[in-house]
Amino acid sequence: MARKKGKKGTIPQFSLRDKLKERQETEEEYSWEEQVEEGKDAKQAIGEIFPFSSFIHMHKHLWEKTLGIFIFLSFIYLLSFFSFPGVLALRGMIFNAVSESTRTESMPQGIKEVFQGHNLVPFNLQEEEENVEEEGEDKGVTGEELQFDLPLEGSVAGKYGLRKDPFTEVSRMHYGIDLIGSPGNPVKAAASGEVEGIYQDPYHGLTVNIAHSQEYSTLYSGLEEAVVKEGEKVKRGSTLGFLKEEENPLLHFQLRKKEHPLDPQQYIFLNN
Numbered sequence: 001m002a003r004k005k006g007k008k009g010t011i012p013q014f015s016l017r018d019k020l021k022e023r024q025e026t027e028e029e030y031s032w033e034e035q036v037e038e039g040k041d042a043k044q045a046i047g048e049i050f051p052f053s054s055f056i057h058m059h060k061h062l063w064e065k066t067l068g069i070f071i072f073l074s075f076i077y078l079l080s081f082f083s084f085p086g087v088l089a090l091r092g093m094i095f096n097a098v099s100e101s102t103r104t105e106s107m108p109q110g111i112k113e114v115f116q117g118h119n120l121v122p123f124n125l126q127e128e129e130e131n132v133e134e135e136g137e138d139k140g141v142t143g144e145e146l147q148f149d150l151p152l153e154g155s156v157a158g159k160y161g162l163r164k165d166p167f168t169e170v171s172r173m174h175y176g177i178d179l180i181g182s183p184g185n186p187v188k189a190a191a192s193g194e195v196e197g198i199y200q201d202p203y204h205g206l207t208v209n210i211a212h213s214q215e216y217s218t219l220y221s222g223l224e225e226a227v228v229k230e231g232e233k234v235k236r237g238s239t240l241g242f243l244k245e246e247e248n249p250l251l252h253f254q255l256r257k258k259e260h261p262l263d264p265q266q267y268i269f270l271n272n
Contacts, residue, residue, distance in 0.1 A: 151218075154185070159265070177252075177265060178250045183249055185242065185249075188237050193210045194233050207223070220240055
């Protein structure tokens with residue numbers, strides 16, 4: 001009996017339903033979804049309830065992803081210890097890839113002032129005029145005649161506001177001023193107040209935080225050592241600590257009100 005021949009070149013036909021079923025069965029082998037109890041509505045499975053449904057397949061290759069991220073972050077960290085030209089260029093490229101340079105030319109005036117550091121207080125913040133006078137002790141500042149003394153005998157090396165990084169050419173906001181002094185120079189309290197904290201800032205170094213009246217505070221960073229203690233009351237001009245014994249040591253000085261940064265040069269006398 002002769003066998004019936006099929007058409008030449010006929011492409012085998014597969015059911016789309018069969019292919020989808022096969023794919024689904026393969027995925028279920030690696031699924032974290034728990035089996036639904038018999039008689040229980042499948043929609044109540046925890047794997048199908050938002051937001052748990054978005055985590056169903058995240059476990060796939062989780063170890064490889066975690067290891068890759070760890071290696072990348074370790075590589076970036078190690079780059080900070082080298083200053084070779086090629087490394088500096090690579091650091092600049094990475095910095096540019098993860099940050100955005102702020103351009104203020106086309107910004108509205110109100111927004112432009114914020115980015116340029118002229119106004120960092122939220123637009124809807126109405127500061128109350130307070131005239132507080134403490135009895136028996138000079139708190140340093142009262143009323144509208146708020147002024148602070150220069151905390152260091154030196155000159156301004158860096159102003160408050162946007163500064164462009166000389167290596168990456170990316171503008172970044174600086175919330176204080178940098179004062180340059182002589183090695184070992186004493187750093188003094190800009191106004192009377194109370195030592196609120198002494199700690200190591202990861203960027204600026206040893207820092208002393210002084211709380212003043214009217215919710216003002218000043219920060220003195222970059223000290224070699226501090227000679228005051230937390231909770232100690234200090235007078236205007238009292239020595240808080242000393243600069244580092246190095247060439248051209250810097251003091252980073254910040255002024256805040258209600259934790260909002262202000263431009264110190266608007267409130268202190270700068271003779272140099």
